[in-house]
Amino acid sequence: MSEFRRFFIVAAAVVAPVVCAAAHKPDIENGKTTFNTMCGVCHSVQKTGGPTLGPNLLGVVGRKAGSEPEFTGYSPALKASKITWSKKILDKFLLDPNAKVPSTFMPMQIADNKTRADVVAYLATLKKK
Numbered sequence: 055m056s057e058f059r060r061f062f063i064v065a066a067a068v069v070a071p072v073v074c075a076a077a078h079k080p081d082i083e084n085g086k087t088t089f090n091t092m093c094g095v096c097h098s099v100q101k102t103g104g105p106t107l108g109p110n111l112l113g114v115v116g117r118k119a120g121s122e123p124e125f126t127g128y129s130p131a132l133k134a135s136k137i138t139w140s141k142k143i144l145d146k147f148l149l150d151p152n153a154k155v156p157s158t159f160m161p162m163q164i165a166d167n168k169t170r171a172d173v174v175a176y177l178a179t180l181k182k183k
C-alpha cells in the first residue's frame with residue numbers, strides 16, 4: 055500500500071463519523087431564526103408578554119397539549135387530544151397539524167424535515183425556569 059493510500063484511508067476513517075454526526079445534529083440557531091419568522095407572530099416564548107394569538111410555548115416539551123393556562127383560544131380538538139408534547143410528537147404535529155389533530159386551530163406547518171427538526175430542537179431548549 056502506498057503512503058498516500060494509507061493516509062487517505064486513515065483520514066477517511068477519522069473524518070467520516072464527524073461529518074455524519076454533523077449532518078444529523080439539529081441546528082438550534084436555524085431553528086430559532088425559523089421560529090422567529092414562521093411562528094413568532096403568534097407564539098410568545100418569553101416568561102411574560104409577547105404575542106397572544108397562539109399559546110405561549112415556553113416549556114412546551116413535556117407539557118400536555120392545550121394546557122397553557124393563560125391561553126383561552128384552544129380548539130376543543132387539541133384540548134381533547136390527550137397529547138403530551140415530546141420532540142417526536144411535535145415533529146409529527148408540525149409536519150401537518152391537521153393530520154395529527156384534526157380541526158386544530160394551529161395553521162402553520164413546516165414541510166422540510168431538516169428545518170422542522172431544527173425548530174423542534176430549538177423548542178426543546180425553552181425551559182420555564
Ligand code: HEC
Pocket residue numbers: 089092093094095096097107108109111114118119120121122127128129130131132133144148157158159160161162163164173
Ligand atoms: C397564525 C398564528 C399561528 C402561527 C403563525 C403559528 N401558530 Fe402554533 N398555534 C396557534 C394556535 C391558535 C394554536 C392553538 C391550536 C389549537 O388549540 O388547536 C397553536 C398551537 C400550537 C402548539 C400546541 C401548543 C399547546 O399548548 O398545546 C404548538 C406546539 C405550536 N402551535 C407550534 C407552532 C410552531 C412551531 C409554529 C411555527 C412553525 C407555529 N405554531 C405557528 C397559532 C399559530
